[in-house]
Amino acid sequence: MTDFSPIERGDWIAAPDGLVRIPGGSVTSPDGYVAYGATCGLKVSGARDIGVLRSLRPTRSWLMDTTNALPSAPVRVNRTRDRSQFSAVVVNAGIANAATGDQGERDALAMAEQTGLLLGVAPETVLVSSTGVIGEHIDMDKIGRGIIAATDGLSVDGGTSFNEAICTTDRTLKGGAFVLQLPEGDIRIGIAAKGAGMIRPTMATMLAYVTTDAPLSADDVREITLAAGESSFNRISVDGQMSPSDTLLVMANGAGAPLAGASRQVCGDAIAAVCRWAAIQMAKDGEGAAHTVRLGVHGALDRDEAARVARAVAESPLVKTAIFGRDPNWGRISQAVGQALAVAAGQVFEPVVVIDGVAIADAATVMDRAEYDIEIGLSRGNAEYALWVSDLTHDYVTLNAEYHT
């Protein structure tokens, strides 16, 4: 059985057979990638805060980013590039370079320019990310020295330092690597991700960079990225807030064994499973979170209704405080279901709620678990939807009332 620690519920990942964790693996575990995380002084703590990741071989890539209408400067710059041609990443933490106007855009462009120059690649192939405080300009002197230090340090052993450099309020590192055993041979998948707050379905302050040495076409990478993002980072909710900086980049450099069609499908499933693994870690590390819940809705009229109900329940502060308080409060779930359906429903019905297989009325002890399932049955149709949600705790309030601008 695959080791998905620190997730207790391996069944949440739905991994294909043959996917095995690489101990100590990282975004540089797939063949042909180097990375490094350096310190440039944007984080007050003095921790690593600037990272560079690159493929040493040509890649196919795809990019998913935020649907926030006021995207950060790096997101706007990345959107002017060919999404299938990214082969390197430069990212800083501490300042989000969001809501920084034209100057912010010039700064993001300069980050790509300098990194491309130092790596000897076209700046258009360098993806830029920034995460941290919104509304402040980044110090380009610090960034400039940081990019030199990060590119100087690039190595196949640098994946973990890169992952450290992209974190902000994260309490845990969200990254690692897996090997997928296929008839044609092994391929490797690595991921470096961050995210703990401002997280809701349809992305959030989350960054995730996936590397693989699988030989995939541009079409394959695009389809795999969209499917993987939809079933992972778009399915987590910490506080219902959508960040202007969200980014998921998948790069495939073809250093691994050639794949037949069936194996390409398995490879896509594996990349989606790796993304779910990282996404659930984000929910688990949600700011102040004490519990992580997979919230499933079934019996909805259509998928939109199922998703609307799941999100309404996931974002209800009354439900989230009940999860924190280990209170099997069916009434609050019923209220949120009714709010999501609003006007639409018409006839009166009562949702059936089951927690880890136990009727909610008897589920108080189940709610002591750190991870469990809540299943909501609507008896209206056959559509379903699920997402992962963290609870609302005193620590969330403390973190966010005290994290000053």
Added chain:
Amino acid sequence: MTDFSPIERGDWIAAPDGLVRIPGGSVTSPDGYVAYGATCGLKVSGARDIGVLRSLRPTRSWLMDTTNALPSAPVRVNRTRDRSQFSAVVVNAGIANAATGDQGERDALAMAEQTGLLLGVAPETVLVSSTGVIGEHIDMDKIGRGIIAATDGLSVDGGTSFNEAICTTDRTLKGGAFVLQLPEGDIRIGIAAKGAGMIRPTMATMLAYVTTDAPLSADDVREITLAAGESSFNRISVDGQMSPSDTLLVMANGAGAPLAGASRQVCGDAIAAVCRWAAIQMAKDGEGAAHTVRLGVHGALDRDEAARVARAVAESPLVKTAIFGRDPNWGRISQAVGQALAVAAGQVFEPVVVIDGVAIADAATVMDRAEYDIEIGLSRGNAEYALWVSDLTHDYVTLNAEYHT
């Protein structure tokens, strides 16, 4: 100047000239109303928990209730009645009689039947409300004895005891009375309201009963009720949650001076102002609230956009914790604005945020105030919207994590 205590910001009420607070007034201050709140044992504390209010004269009335798709049993029963014909109210606190199926509906009907019988009026003219825990049946033995006690106690001095009986987690009594001085003579408006949690625009766990002795037609009362509800109880947000029990009832019994057309307009404005006065008290008493903010959005493309942005900002836990932490965090407001506009916006712009007339960057000391304005300018058009919001505090989490089913 009219005394609107406990609201500090009288400018939020927008009252017409001639509206004067009646010291110690209540829902029985208008001519021709009696009320009483008794104890029937549904509240563990032993506090008053069942109330009856009636007009001694024929009334015109109108009813606004929840848009939650799973309305409580009393709401479903009230909807079978003629909304213009209510002349009495029976209400209990402690159990919401929501999500209680057919038995709940029979119980609500029985409450109206018994009250009508004891008052000698048709049960169809008795509005029923229940507020409290969702998903439990009410004890009809206790309710039966309580209705007898409440109808026995009816008097012109019973308005305050009635108001006490409808409270749940409220820390303050939300009620009182005003006299409106018109050329034709005085008319009086009384209100008894409750609500502190599960509150969002489009009503919440809020109950509000308005009495007036103004002589208004059925059409007048309907129009006044809809306008008053829209500009008051639909404009407050504590936690974004919409209750299955929300009810606003306005009754007019015509015991006061006859009114000319212009005075009927002023009377409508006064009823709306009284509703805003009570609604802002609900936001101020929002569960755990430390600050109350009037959140205005202007410069939107249309009213829908202005409302969508205002609600997104009002419901953002990141903004609400920043208000609690007195943090002038423009970035979190900008992020919520961008989330509300999503995909729609297209071009990049930055919202301008002003707090009590001061640019947000300089507003840290303003945020020490218990009540203040946040104005968000979008520079996209001419539409505007405003609502009142409370902050997200440790006390909110404590109250809702510990208020067990």
